[in-house]
Amino acid sequence: MLDACQDHRPPCQGTDADLWTSEDHEDRQQAAEACGYCPHTAACHEYAATNRERAGVWGGRDRTAQPATTRRSA
Template structure:
């Protein structure tokens, strides 16, 4: 739960590249590559990655990693 709260703290007042985009959950290799590239400069990238590891997220791009 702590990792989720840290992740959510990064979204307050910020526009993340994954907001309202389908590439992060697409099964297409090209879409996943786009998502991974766009995660590169995201201020929430590290917290997103930590959350996904902690929560065992699968089937999407989290923190710049296709899971």
């Protein structure tokens, strides 16, 4: 997975992309660990939060089990 991010391609865009949306908790945990090597983690998490993604691993976080959150106005 580290090699995938060295050329700026996120690991979720590789051959194991199904891990990020798997229904299996262990698969999603493995995907979240792979995000630790990715330079796009913050942007990915922000995208998921903005678009209220409720399933899968986004930015190294498993959103499948997380309650929806709302943003506070500044």
